[in-house]
Amino acid sequence: MYNRELILETLEVFPKGLCDDCLSGVTNIRPRQQVNQICRLLKEEGTINRHQMVCPHGCSQNKKLINLLKAKTVCEFSESKSRTDTRTIVNGCFPAHLDDLRRQMIRMLDIIEGDTARGQGFSERISRLRNDKTLPGEIACVMQTINAIRNLVVYEHYMPNQKIEKVISDSWDVLIEWSQDIKVG
Numbered sequence: 001m002y003n004r005e006l007i008l009e010t011l012e013v014f015p016k017g018l019c020d021d022c023l024s025g026v027t028n029i030r031p032r033q034q035v036n037q038i039c040r041l042l043k044e045e046g047t048i049n050r051h052q053m054v055c056p057h058g059c060s061q062n063k064k065l066i067n068l069l070k071a072k073t074v075c076e077f078s079e080s081k082s083r084t085d086t087r088t089i090v091n092g093c094f095p096a097h098l099d100d101l102r103r104q105m106i107r108m109l110d111i112i113e114g115d116t117a118r119g120q121g122f123s124e125r126i127s128r129l130r131n132d133k134t135l136p137g138e139i140a141c142v143m144q145t146i147n148a149i150r151n152l153v154v155y156e157h158y159m160p161n162q163k164i165e166k167v168i169s170d171s172w173d174v175l176i177e178w179s180q181d182i183k184v185g
Helices: 003-013 022-027 033-045 093-112 122-130 136-155 162-181
Strands: 047-052 062-069
Touching: 003 033, 003 047, 003 062, 003 093, 003 122, 003 136, 062 162, 093 122, 093 136, 093 162, 122 136, 122 162, 136 162
Parallel strands: none
Antiparallel strands: 047 062
16 A cells, blocks of 8 residues: 555544644654655645644644545435445445445454454555454455545546446455355345
8 A cells, every 4th residue: 555545544544633743653654754745745636634733643732733634525325226236326426435335344344353443544454354364365455456446536536437347346246245155244
């Protein structure tokens, strides 16, 4: 995973934001100046905000530059379609659809592991569970693929073509089958 994606996923876990020092510590990105550089670029792109305030993580009582994700646009899903149907996209709202798939994958991980991974990024959690042999390697790869495409769509405004949409759909089918086999879904 690229440091840029790691920072964005970490900021999703910490909705009140983090200073560069805390972000460096949580993500283990060194040197800290690399975090600063990436966050400045994300601010220029309009992906995050940076405000002077006391760090919500509690590292200092002094005002510091805090990195916060910008609010995402919320879209409505069609009530007539299943929430697990990867073709449920209304008004071209693909980012919200991928966010929904990601939330469902997080619930799958919560069920097999318990709700114990607070503060850990999604991709990092998948890698840890794969390394611990809690999550099969092929399932971890499928989850990482869906999440990587989701990150491209949400943060870089990439719009998948039909072949990539098929990859997402087929990958989701693999996850649903796996979750039913182990009684997750």
